[in-house]
Amino acid sequence: MDYRKAEPFKIKMVEPIKLISKEEREQKIIEAGYNQFALKAEDIYIDLLTDSGTGAMSDRQWAGIMMGDESYAGSRSFYNLEKSVHDIIGYKYFVPTHQGRGAENVLFPLLIHNKGDYVLGNMHFDTTKAHIELKGGVAVNLVIEDAFDTEKEHPFKGNFDLVALENFINGKGADKCAFIIVTITCNSAGGQPVSMENIKAVKKIADKYSLKIVFDSARFAENAYFIKKRENGYENKSITEIIKEMFEYGDMITMSAKKDGIVNMGGLIAIKEDEKIYEQVRSMVVPIEGFPTYGGMSGRDMEALAVGLREVVEEDYLEYRIDQIEYLGQRLIDVGIPIQRPVGGHAVFVDCKKFCPQIPFNQFPAQAVCVELYKEAGVRGVEIGSFLLGRDPETGENLESPMEFLRLTIPRRVYTNRHMDVVADALIEIWKRRDMLKGFEFTYEPEVLRHFTAKLKSVR
Numbered sequence: 193m194d195y196r197k198a199e200p201f202k203i204k205m206v207e208p209i210k211l212i213s214k215e216e217r218e219q220k221i222i223e224a225g226y227n228q229f230a231l232k233a234e235d236i237y238i239d240l241l242t243d244s245g246t247g248a249m250s251d252r253q254w255a256g257i258m259m260g261d262e263s264y265a266g267s268r269s270f271y272n273l274e275k276s277v278h279d280i281i282g283y284k285y286f287v288p289t290h291q292g293r294g295a296e297n298v299l300f301p302l303l304i305h306n307k308g309d310y311v312l313g314n315m316h317f318d319t320t321k322a323h324i325e326l327k328g329g330v331a332v333n334l335v336i337e338d339a340f341d342t343e344k345e346h347p348f349k350g351n352f353d354l355v356a357l358e359n360f361i362n363g364k365g366a367d368k369c370a371f372i373i374v375t376i377t378c379n380s381a382g383g384q385p386v387s388m389e390n391i392k393a394v395k396k397i398a399d400k401y402s403l404k405i406v407f408d409s410a411r412f413a414e415n416a417y418f419i420k421k422r423e424n425g426y427e428n429k430s431i432t433e434i435i436k437e438m439f440e441y442g443d444m445i446t447m448s449a450k451k452d453g454i455v456n457m458g459g460l461i462a463i464k465e466d467e468k469i470y471e472q473v474r475s476m477v478v479p480i481e482g483f484p485t486y487g488g489m490s491g492r493d494m495e496a497l498a499v500g501l502r503e504v505v506e507e508d509y510l511e512y513r514i515d516q517i518e519y520l521g522q523r524l525i526d527v528g529i530p531i532q533r534p535v536g537g538h539a540v541f542v543d544c545k546k547f548c549p550q551i552p553f554n555q556f557p558a559q560a561v562c563v564e565l566y567k568e569a570g571v572r573g574v575e576i577g578s579f580l581l582g583r584d585p586e587t588g589e590n591l592e593s594p595m596e597f598l599r600l601t602i603p604r605r606v607y608t609n610r611h612m613d614v615v616a617d618a619l620i621e622i623w624k625r626r627d628m629l630k631g632f633e634f635t636y637e638p639e640v641l642r643h644f645t646a647k648l649k650s651v652r
């Protein structure tokens with residue numbers, strides 16, 4: 193018997209949640225214009241909108257909060273965080289930022305020199321793509337084709353298509369490529385990991401064409417755990433050894449610490465050894481984020497992150513974490529609900545193209561399931577599909593996303609598997625009446641990032 197299957201923590205503080213009545217839920221979602229971003233959090237029973245900044249901190253992190261040093265310059269908390277970054281990531285230089293997009297905002301302009309330069313990624317996350325475009329760059333996705341086949345079991349669906357990567361560089365010219373960005377795990381493909389073998393091969397190509405590698409490392413520890421579990425030769429390595437090796441193949445990282453840092457706010461840039469870039473980052477961070485020893489974070493937040501980075505690499509934590517996602521995924525697989533397989537690191541991604549094929553992409557099938565899930569059990573998920581993708585800026589036509597996902601994103605250390613059962617039971621009920629689901633059309637559509645504020649109505 194493996195008796196270590198339970199959560200590797202006990203609960204010291206609780207936050208009440210309640211399930212409002214079905215009539216109230218139906219009223220609330222109408223008032224929200226069928227957009228889950230407009231719901232009040234207090235009207236939600238189980239909130240799976242995001243794993244970003246929603247994790248539960250440990251007693252050691254809360255103790256760190258009390259010890260935070262709020263000195264403007266040279267804070268003790270900065271040096272504690274610096275030590276954690278060195279010990280776990282292994283890079284020489286680092287600056288804090290207020291969150292992941294703060295790091296992108298400071299670093300990317302230093303790397304994109306000419307308008308129209310390409311940034312080559314496995315699959316860019318939406319804010320990352322937005323920052324590349326704001327700096328005049330063009331974000332290119334080069335993930336393997338298998339990532340789009342949700343039924344295909346592939347252990348590393350976040351991998352780069354290496355042939356496509358090299359062909360792209362040859363086709364456009366290396367001088368037109370600003371840098372390579374490796375997103376670990378690959379959020380947009382379903383929280384899918386990138387293998388060490390693939391990272392090594394990307395590094396070889398990068399060296400051949402003198403391109404720098406940046407890791408978008410929000411979920412770096414989850415990626416390392418998958419390498420340990422799924423890749424030959426890594427089963428006896430520690431998570432920290434695997435993390436160090438991954439980052440050894442890169443030059444810089446941006447990190448949203450709101451995910452694997454297990455803090456509610458925070459981010460960072462780390463640089464392996466390039467002193468020149470570090471000097472530039474240090475001077476740019478001052479006007480944009482703050483003085484380089486706090487960069488947008490309070491002392492107490494840096495202290496909590498210093499502890500969070502050490503906790504997230506603990507193997508029993510990671511085992512519990514990934515087990516929970518697998519538990520939810522397996523309950524859905526058992527009844528035939530189509531999800532991205534194998535399950536990823538931070539969420540279960542339901543394939544709504546297959547869930548309700550009667551709804552065309554421009555009536556947002558994943559949004560339809562998302563709304564239904566709230567009505568059914570007060571569970572909030574998020575659409576990652578054509579609703580989020582928006583319109584072609586040239587033609588004004590709705591763009592069709594390659595995948596129509598409902599993302600059920602699991603916050604860290606927040607919910608138990610009983611909560612996962614509620615989510616699964618509710619989705620199974622909807623699955624039984626899936627033929628009845630109808631799509632949505634706009635009653636209000638803003639020009640940019642429409643999914644946050646749009647209002648919808650059901651297509652009759």
Ligand code: P61
Binds near residue numbers: 242292293319459
């Ligand atoms: C998320 F509805 N992710 O997955 P910041 N890189 C990567 C991310 O996943 C990421 C960032 C950089 C979020 C938050 C989110 O439309 C939305 O600390 C791989 O959030 O600035 C964030 O890190 C940016 C939710 C972002 C959204 C944009 O839920």
